[in-house]
Amino acid sequence: MTASGERTGTDVASVLLAWYDRHARDLPWRTPPGHSPPDPDRAWPYRVWLSEVMLQQTTVAAVKPYFANFIRRWPTVEALAAAPEEEILAAWAGLGYYSRARNVVKCARAVAGRGGFPDTEAGLRALPGVGEYTAAAIAAIAFGQRAVVVDANVERVVARLFAVEEGLPAARKAIRAATDAITPQARAGDFAQAMMDLGSTICTARQPKCLLCPLSPDCAGQRTGDPARFPIKAPKKAKPLRTGTAWWIARGGEVWLVRRPGTGMLGGMRALPDDGWSARANGNGVPPVAGQWQMAGVVRHGFTHFALELHVMKLADQASQPPPGEGEWWPLDTLETAGLPTLFAKAARCALAG
């Protein structure tokens, strides 16, 4: 304690770690509090890296089944590196932000090629899909190093703890410095996970549970009487609405699927043919083959920066021949395994129902 009665940064870390020792969430990619991964165990950096990438902008609940499936199918980074990209993208289908999956492939191959994960923050940061947050998290959690880990949870906890009045994203620099000041030398990995657990269970975005918070006595935001006001954020822009069309072309228990271009929306993913709504503001509505098209239904889907109304059209009769361009006939009874992103999975459901 200082003379004024407030805890120092070191004390905040002690209090938080003591809380974490009792309340740490039990997660499949995590070692128990106080237990660093066994050093020569080369499987652990792989698990930490994979979970961290899956968790980028994605909830724990959504990640769990994907993480389990990946670890079952590809227990090591070498196994993942040896897998065809197509299979990895298909296994990622539904998790979103597919550039992550493409980077997972590149990263696994780079890591296998160099004989293991780099064990420095700078080395990790150089890997595809590993940014500032993820590099710090792996360095701290998998390699036991002191690193300053700042994700949206930490940002929120720190903004409240110090009642940061500056708005995001400008406040990031100050928040990072404040996080640095309270990050301990020892157990930095546990400290980071403790901050994230606190943010996800107690110091939540809406209706924080300050009565349960171990940092409540130290929290300037709590003292203002309205901790939920932090962090200060700029209002969001309204999202535009786009329209487009997807084409359901079937023949004898199979449907025609394409692979999307390697960059941009749903890049590299298997999909139904469409009219280019993702490249233009709206689709051009022109079917890839002539025939009697009928409306199967409309799918509404919200993306990060626009909403889409996708019209699903199907041929009245069986297709007589494949449409022009690359593609494949996919058996309807194994459509689940095609790895369609959620938008096209919805469209397929629509076509099969209508």
Place this chain on the structure above:
DNA sequence: CAAACGTGGCG
């Protein structure tokens, strides 16, 4: 620095 980039859950 702003924009692109998915999806599901919750109030």
Place this chain on the structure above:
DNA sequence: TCGCCAAGTTT
């Protein structure tokens, strides 16, 4: 129903 939000990175 709808806006907000989540263990961000890349361009």
